[in-house]
Amino acid sequence: MAASLQSAVFLSNRIDPHRRLFASPARSLPGTKGSILVVRSDGRISGRLSGRNLITNAVAVECCFTKADTPTSSTDSKPGHELLLFEALREGLEEEMDRDPRVCVMGEDVGHYGGSYKVTKGLAPKYGDLRVLDTPIAENSFTGMGIGAAMTGLRPVIEGMNMGFLLLAYNQISNNCGMLHYTSGGQFKIPVVIRGPGGVGRQLGAEHSQRLESYFQSIPGLQMVACSTPYNAKGLMKAAIRSDNPVVLFEHVLLYNLKERIPDEEYVLCLEEAEMVRPGEHVTILTYSRMRYHVMQAAKTLVNKGYDPEVIDIRSLKPFDLYTIGNSVKKTHRVLIVEECMRTGGIGSSLRAAIIDNFWDYLDAPIMCLSSQDVPTPYAGTLEEWTVVQPAQIVAAVEQLCQ
Amino acid sequence: MAASAVVRRLSSAPLRDHRLLRPFSSTGSESTITVETSVPFTGHKINPPSRSVETTPVELLSFFRDMSLMRRMEIAADSLYKSKLIRGFCHLYDGQESIAIGLEAAITKKDAIITAYRDHCICLGRGGTLVESFAELMGRRAGCSKGKGGSMHFYKKESGFFGGHGIVGAQVPLGCGLAFAQKYLKEGTVSFALYGDGAANQGQLFEALNISALWDLPAILVCENNHYGMGTAEWRSSKSPAYYKRGDYVPGLKVDGMDVLAVKQASKFAKEYALKNGPIILEMDTYRYHGHSMSDPGSTYRTRDEISGVRQERDPIERIRKLLLSHEIATVSDLKDIEKEVRREVEEAIAQAKENLMPDPSELFTNVYVKGFGVESFGADRKEVKAILP
Numbered sequence: 036m037a038a039s040l041q042s043a044v045f046l047s048n049r050i051d052p053h054r055r056l057f058a059s060p061a062r063s064l065p066g067t068k069g070s071i072l073v074v075r076s077d078g079r080i081s082g083r084l085s086g087r088n089l090i091t092n093a094v095a096v097e098c099c100f101t102k103a104d105t106p107t108s109s110t111d112s113k114p115g116h117e118l119l120l121f122e123a124l125r126e127g128l129e130e131e132m133d134r135d136p137r138v139c140v141m142g143e144d145v146g147h148y149g150g151s152y153k154v155t156k157g158l159a160p161k162y163g164d165l166r167v168l169d170t171p172i173a174e175n176s177f178t179g180m181g182i183g184a185a186m187t188g189l190r191p192v193i194e195g196m197n198m199g200f201l202l203l204a205y206n207q208i209s210n211n212c213g214m215l216h217y218t219s220g221g222q223f224k225i226p227v228v229i230r231g232p233g234g235v236g237r238q239l240g241a242e243h244s245q246r247l248e249s250y251f252q253s254i255p256g257l258q259m260v261a262c263s264t265p266y267n268a269k270g271l272m273k274a275a276i277r278s279d280n281p282v283v284l285f286e287h288v289l290l291y292n293l294k295e296r297i298p299d300e301e302y303v304l305c306l307e308e309a310e311m312v313r314p315g316e317h318v319t320i321l322t323y324s325r326m327r328y329h330v331m332q333a334a335k336t337l338v339n340k341g342y343d344p345e346v347i348d349i350r351s352l353k354p355f356d357l358y359t360i361g362n363s364v365k366k367t368h369r370v371l372i373v374e375e376c377m378r379t380g381g382i383g384s385s386l387r388a389a390i391i392d393n394f395w396d397y398l399d400a401p402i403m404c405l406s407s408q409d410v411p412t413p414y415a416g417t418l419e420e421w422t423v424v425q426p427a428q429i430v431a432a433v434e435q436l437c438q
Numbered sequence: 439m440a441a442s443a444v445v446r447r448l449s450s451a452p453l454r455d456h457r458l459l460r461p462f463s464s465t466g467s468e469s470t471i472t473v474e475t476s477v478p479f480t481g482h483k484i485n486p487p488s489r490s491v492e493t494t495p496v497e498l499l500s501f502f503r504d505m506s507l508m509r510r511m512e513i514a515a516d517s518l519y520k521s522k523l524i525r526g527f528c529h530l531y532d533g534q535e536s537i538a539i540g541l542e543a544a545i546t547k548k549d550a551i552i553t554a555y556r557d558h559c560i561c562l563g564r565g566g567t568l569v570e571s572f573a574e575l576m577g578r579r580a581g582c583s584k585g586k587g588g589s590m591h592f593y594k595k596e597s598g599f600f601g602g603h604g605i606v607g608a609q610v611p612l613g614c615g616l617a618f619a620q621k622y623l624k625e626g627t628v629s630f631a632l633y634g635d636g637a638a639n640q641g642q643l644f645e646a647l648n649i650s651a652l653w654d655l656p657a658i659l660v661c662e663n664n665h666y667g668m669g670t671a672e673w674r675s676s677k678s679p680a681y682y683k684r685g686d687y688v689p690g691l692k693v694d695g696m697d698v699l700a701v702k703q704a705s706k707f708a709k710e711y712a713l714k715n716g717p718i719i720l721e722m723d724t725y726r727y728h729g730h731s732m733s734d735p736g737s738t739y740r741t742r743d744e745i746s747g748v749r750q751e752r753d754p755i756e757r758i759r760k761l762l763l764s765h766e767i768a769t770v771s772d773l774k775d776i777e778k779e780v781r782r783e784v785e786e787a788i789a790q791a792k793e794n795l796m797p798d799p800s801e802l803f804t805n806v807y808v809k810g811f812g813v814e815s816f817g818a819d820r821k822e823v824k825a826i827l828p
Contacts, residue, residue, distance in 0.1 A: 139622065165622060171652070173645035176611040180646060183615020186600055187550070189622060210605055211612060219593040219601065220584030221805040256806050279808035 115298040121291040123265035124154045127272035128192065130301065132162060135190060138276055141168045141181050142194030142231075151196050152232060152291050178204035178229070182211045185225045190276060198233030198285065199245035212281045213256035228275040230284035234325055234375055235423050237289070241411035244419075249381045251283055252353050259352040260306055261285040261324045265295040267350060270304030278306060285352070287325045309356035311363075315345035318369040318433055321360060321386060323349045326373045326424060333429035342433060352382055360386075361394055368399040369436050373424055378406040403432050470494055471765055475700035476757075482682050484689035484718070487707040491699040495767040497543065501698050502758045503776050505535040508559040509755060510777075510784045511568060512728070515558065515575060518788065519732045524575045527604075528589045530728040531559040533696075536754035537662055537722050538563040540701025541630060545709060548625065552600040552613040553632035555590035556662075556726075560632070564599035566592065568787035569794075578794035585797045586805070607633060607640030610659065614646040617657035617717075628656040628712045630705075636667025638681045647717060651688050654716040658708045659685075661721045662695065668730040669739045682721035695722030696752040725752065 118126070132138045140155055146169035149156035159167040170177040174195065181191040195201040201208065208229065215223050235244040251259060258280050262268035268286070275282035312327065313334060322330045327348050334344050345363055349356060364370055370390060372383040383404040390402055405424045412422055470492045479486035512532040518524045531538070534556070541551065542563045553560050558571055566582055574581025575589055583591050583602075592602040600616060603609040613631025620627050637643065638661055650657045661681040665672045672679045682690030689711075693704040701722065708718050725748045729736025736745070762768045 168653070171645070171648055173642075173649065175642045176614070176645035176649060179608060179611025179642060180615035180618055180649065183552070183600070183612035184619040184622070185615075186612070187616055187619040187623075189619045206605055206608055207611065211603070211608060215601075216808060217805045218583060218587040218591040219595070220582070220586055222583070222593050222595040223600075224808045226808075258807070 115296045117294060117296045118265060119291065120262075120265045120268050120293045120295075121152055121154045123269040123295075123297060124272050124286070125156065125158070127269035128155065128276070129158060129161075131273055131276040132158070132166065135276075137188060138190045138192065139166045139168065139184075140192045140194065141170055141177055143170055143172055143196050145169060145194055150194070152288075155194070174200050174203040175207060179207040179211065181227050182207055182215070182225055185227045186215065186223045190226045190228075192228045192230065192276060195229065195231035197243055197245075198231045198247045199242055201229065201231060201247065202245075202250070205250070208251065208257070208283075209254045213254040216256055216280075224279045225281045226279045227281045228272075228284055229281065230272075230275075230286060232286045232288040232291070234287040234289065235407070235412050235419065238414055238416055238419055239288070239412075240414055244412035246376045246381075246407070248285060248352055249376050252382060252385060256281065257353065258282045258306055259285065260350055261352055263287070263290060263324050263327045263348055263350070265293060266297045267304055267310060267348075269297060270302055271306065271350070273303045274306045277303065282306065285324060289325055307351045307354055307356055309350050309359040310348040311345075311359065312348050313344065313346040315343040315367070317343045317367060318345065318371055318436055319360070319363040319367045320344050320346045320371045320373060320429070320433070321349050322346065322373040323352065323382070324375060326375050329424060329426050330373050330429055333426035333433070336426065336430050337433055340430075340434075342437060344433060349386070355386060355389055357389060357393055360390065364390060364394045365397045368397055370398065370402045371429070371432055371436055372402065372404040372406075373429055374404070374406045375423055376406055378404075378409050381406050400436050403436055405429060405432055471498070473699050473761065475703065476694050476697045477700075479700070479704065480682070480692040482685070482690035483687075484691065484711070486691055487703055491703045493699060493702075495765070498758060498762055498765075498767060501539055501543070502755065502762060502773065503780065504539050504563070505698070505755045505758065506777050506780045507568075507783065508532075508535040508538065508562055510780050511558065511562065511571065514784050514788060515572075516728065516732065518572075518575065523792070524589065525577075526588055527555065528575070528732040529556040529730065530732070531556050531726070533727040533748070533753070534662060534664065534724045535559055536698040537660070537695050537701055537724060540698045541660075541705050543698075543702040544705035545630075546627070547597045549627045549709070550598045550600055550613070550616045550620070550629040551632065552609050552616060552629065553602070554606060554609055554634060554637065555602070555604050556634075557590070557592045557602045561592040561594055561599055561602070564594050565597040566594050566599070568784060569790050572788050572791035573794050576791055577796060578791060579797040579801070580791065580794045584801065584805075586801065607637040607642055609633065610637070610640070610643045611646040613659070614650045614655060614657045617650060617655040618653065621653070621655055626713065628658055628709050630658045630660055632660045632662055634667065635661060635663040635665060635672045635679070635681060636670070636675065638684060639676060647685055647688055650717040656712040657717045658712050659717065659719045661719065662724055663721055664724050664726045666726075666730070666739065668734065671739065680721075682719050685717070685719045688717050688719055690719035690721060692721045692723065695724030696754045697757060698754055
């Protein structure tokens with residue numbers, strides 16, 4: 036599917052003024068042939084067909100926290116339907132299972148029970164036991180089985196009841212899932228999606244509040260995305276299933292009940308792209324998953340205090356969307372990273388290094404990174420609150436950065 | 439790409455071609471011969487198949503030739519390793535060739551085989567060429583994995599060979615996943631997941647067996663029991679060395695792995711069983727002459743007498759040689775000629791592989807992700823489609 040798009044880009048003449056044009060970040064891969072037309076977020080076109088007029092600076096879709104450029108932030112399409120995040124994930128999964136008979140779901144209690152977070156509710160009666168598979172509690176082997184099935188062309192979606200349980204399958208994910216495409220010289224592709232909820236919940240205890248983004252991030256061959264709203268949850272789920280690469284989709288335990296209105300029509304989001312939540316001028320705040328909401332809460336306070344933060348939900352944890360991030364850094368010259376990962380070796384540390392490597396000249400201040408404390412998550416509520424970043428800390432950090 | 443295509447054409451005749459210098463002396467080429475296996479099969483919760491195996495002279499000759507080819511390849515790999523053309527880990531299969539050949543005789547290329555790191559001969563049996571194998575061992579671009587896999591990562595997708603895995607035991611869940619896909623896609627084929635006596639103690643094996651039995655998957659788990667898990671003898675690592683019984687609720691069969699006809703019979707039996715009833719375990723009693731890998735002399739944990747004893751009494755190639763001679767299918771000099779031809783083939787292949795180049799430096803970054811790097815994405819009104827950078 037991707038190959039068929041390599042030499043052509045379809046641009047409509049009637050472009051919705053409220054629609055933002057997304058663009059792939061320009062990557063300097065060795066051997067890249069520049070036969071593709073790239074539309075950048077500001078409407079510039081590079082490639083052979085430059086000269087067309089494109090309308091820029093539109094906000095693609097209404098999302099609860101998006102600051103729209105125009106008063107009415109509705110799109111050209113119908114109003115859509117309202118649902119919760121887990122329902123959005125289910126919708127995405129169901130649409131993909133309808134579309135491609137090779138998509139199957141494996142996990143503990145995904146079938147008859149309907150999924151521990153109801154993401155797969157109703158799918159087993161509809162598709163049968165062979166497509167929605169209840170596995171025994173054997174993460175190592177059923178992840179391995181999903182990967183083995185993917186080697187022959189199936190597209191399994193492997194659910195870990197909690198991301199922390201996938202540590203038991205780490206060997207399969209790292210050695211077989213990530214590396215088989217490379218060590219076989221390109222013979223096998225592994226189109227699996229590994230998904231599950233992670234992150235700090237409400238007093239779930241240390242072992243059930245793990246953030247595994249940092250453990251998986253250095254596995255070569257894997258792609259990682261984190262969803263944060265019903266809109267991007269459905270789009271990323273669909274994109275992850277359609278992708279021929281192994282994708283790890285990180286969901287968050289506390290975000291499953293978010294409600295949002297999403298379009299009725301089908302849409303698929305880009306796996307490698309970041310989302311501009313709130314454009315601004317003074318400071319770039321990079322965040323993902325649940326911390327997005329803490330940041331937006333802090334943003335309200337900051338706006339009242341006179342700051343104009345630009346909030347970007349990075350969404351793609353591997354690879355980073357350095358294009359969107361870079362443009363933002365070039366505009367604001369100050370970066371704050373707010374993440375739920377641990378401080379040591381987390382996503383924030385890699386992101387910091389990537390920004391310093393690429394955009395050093397544009398920085399006016401050191402990059403600040405707010406992350407969770409390097410402790411196992413305690414059970415007591417007050418202690419647990421202080422392991423993650425709170426909005427007050429974000430406000431203080433922005434004030435310090437913007438001095 | 440062109441170079442490797444040329445190389446393939448120049449390589450010697452396909453594995454199953456056998457040319458004799460003299461016609462058959464007494465038996466017609468299509469007549470069947472019935473041979474009894476060396477020992478009867480032992481079953482666990484299943485009735486074992488009969489000891490009498492039917493075969494033809496043509497098949498026996500092909501066994502002899504193919505096993506001699508594999509033996510010669512492994513010995514050549516030994517000397518290549520010692521001359522530092524093969525680096526890293528090199529696990530040799532000599533002594534166990536009968537398993538690879540017997541398995542192939544019972545199944546088709548649509549069935550899947552997956553094994554661990556002792557995979558050179560299985561790849562050859564599945565249709566890999568000598569040049570591909572040697573090139574991969576030496577890290578050249580004509581290798582079956584383009585030189586990026588190495589000894590432990592031989593793969594051949596077209597003929598259903600799924601590798602080639604370095605982590606002990608990790609290939610068994612993959613093999614059960616292959617069986618799952620075969621059942622899902624209703625292909626009517628089976629998957630053989632090969633593992634060793636050392637890997638038989640891995641938890642993921644039992645997990646995968648449980649799931650396979652629960653879902654009735656056509657998975658056949660083959661334990662190539664060469665009695666040593668690297669340096670640890672089986673009685674020191676396993677409380678119950680009867681690996682064919684380890685499946686408990688899954689039936690098992692114990693087979694003399696050094697007898698190619700027994701392996702063929704058991705594999706055929708297992709395939710029929712698995713297609714109807716779900717998983718089955720085959721334990722192949724076999725032996726490896728080399729150490730665990732090239733860095734292991736193989737004599738610190740076993741006596742040389744033991745090794746030479748097995749070589750004299752149970753060697754798979756010798757057994758077939760005796761059969762061929764006793765049934766007067768070929769003479770001593772015929773067989774010697776086959777061996778000479780095989781030796782020449784291997785030497786030619788090595789020469790070709792040596793000439794082949796190392797992979798291009800840009801190959802470092804290819805095949806990390808599937809080309810395309812993502813998926814087409816579009817907004818809700820489908821008006822724009824984004825281009826994917828290659």
